[in-house]
Amino acid sequence: MHSPTSLNRRQWLKATGAALAGLTLAPRIALRAEPAPNATPVPVPPGPVQLCWNENPFGPSPRAIEAMQREVPRVHRYPFNLTPELVKRLAAKEGVSTDHIVAGVGSGEILETYGVYLGRQRGEVITASPGYMQMTDAMQRMGSRVVSVPLNDRLEYDLEAMAAKITPETKAVYICNPNNPSGTIVEPARLRAFAIAAAKKVPVFIDEAYLQCSDHFAANTMVGLVREGHNVTVARTFSKLYGLAGQRMGYGIMPPEMAKGLREFMNGSVNLLGVVGALASLEDPTYVEATRRKIKAGRDALIAVLQEHGRKYAEPQGNFVFFHTGIPITEFSQRMRAENVIVARPFAPLTEWCRISIGSPEEMAVCHAALRKVLSA
Ligand SMILES: Cc1ncc(COP(=O)(O)O)c(C=O)c1O
Structure with a gap:
């Protein structure tokens, strides 16, 4: 295995060229062989290591790649017949109709549409800060006001403070669990009690984009609240653990009335290869679980480097780690960039904190070396 910095451009083109050749041959090969449990490592391209967007460096399941390759000749067709199959499969998986x-x-379309749908009332939306703003920004664009409650000193949601902000003006509550950028998770019994009480007054949106990367998905998912009939929406994505960010596939699980309202504002169709990739990914739980373990190993190794340098970090459960740099984030980002690593944007008001996504072991080796240099400077 080449270290990322030792791959020159010609070697990289050769490696990706081989991968592309493999792409064309794969459907024939796949007829004879079961997909391997682990995908071929994706070569690290020359240039900086990009650890800023919480992508999954291990890529999708080999079964998903194979299924999408098989479908490429049919991309002149709309996915109208196939999408209901995915919806049926997702409903069975989530235990709903x-x-x-x-x-x-992407789940982004669910967040945006939910924000547009509820934002028209021009009320308030309660969320945490710093947090992921796609849904609340959409509400704001429609004329609503965002009420941000600071995370507590462990960078977790302060549910009591959020509950206290609910007024007749509140039109929605947004919870991101694990939170982006802090990566922290809310204790499930507390979140459940909060969501049930809040949902009696206003719609509650729980964004579980990163929950499948966490150590205990089943104990923490709030999809049971949708099943029980509460006014709760849960969003999931194929972009993170399933490694299909470029295919833009996500979904929401919500009360049927909410689903009906949202559909009126949506594009009405998703991406054919996204549907095919998602369906195949769901049939490969072994690969998905192996990916989750690799992400956890990446988180643990990154934390070890931070501990070496006595840096504080938020307890992470997503595919990223948020930590205290000790210097202004703009300066820290520049120093990391000089060492060939791109970290996430600043997250005000925590202007000395940095979010780094978990990359491949090769990318993380570059990142660890950069961190050791920058943190000990
Ligand atoms: C918390 C959170 N929710 C939702 C999304 C949207 O992801 P996608 O549209 O790829 O499903 C992201 C993207 O990074 C995210 O961080």
């Missing part, structure tokens, strides 16, 4: 499922162009 199909009228609870809304498929989106």
